[in-house]
Amino acid sequence: MKRQVLLIEDNDQNRYLVTFLLERHGFEVVSAADGPQGIGLAEQRTPDLVLLDIQLPTMHGYDVARSLRELSSLEEVPIVAVTSYAMVGDRERALSAGCTGYIEKPINPETFVGEVEAYLARPPSTAPEGSR
Numbered sequence: 001m002k003r004q005v006l007l008i009e010d011n012d013q014n015r016y017l018v019t020f021l022l023e024r025h026g027f028e029v030v031s032a033a034d035g036p037q038g039i040g041l042a043e044q045r046t047p048d049l050v051l052l053d054i055q056l057p058t059m060h061g062y063d064v065a066r067s068l069r070e071l072s073s074l075e076e077v078p079i080v081a082v083t084s085y086a087m088v089g090d091r092e093r094a095l096s097a098g099c100t101g102y103i104e105k106p107i108n109p110e111t112f113v114g115e116v117e118a119y120l121a122r123p124p125s126t127a128p129e130g131s132r
């Protein structure tokens, strides 16, 4: 069965790039352009991993992360924030909002899929919440 990634990202180019890279490596990608749509998809699909842009319209990425963590079906699912390299404070805030970790923007096509794989390979209980 294909592993399914839910991508919540408002930027068309980033959404295209991430989808392309993941599909090329055999993932199924479902995507949403804002938080409320992403939360709806998460409820319907229970993805294996969520990639969450932090700077989103209508609902901030931190709030999206908190809402996703409130879904019992998503308790154990890695939520990986995608944060701008320049936004240093975003990382800590993303972790305290329930994200498992983060990947920096701009996306590096050479390393991106490997980073996603690493989050999927990690048993959920290896690290205390927010320790990364």
Ligand code: MN
Pocket: 009, 010, 011, 053, 054, 055, 056
């Ligand atoms: Mn954005």
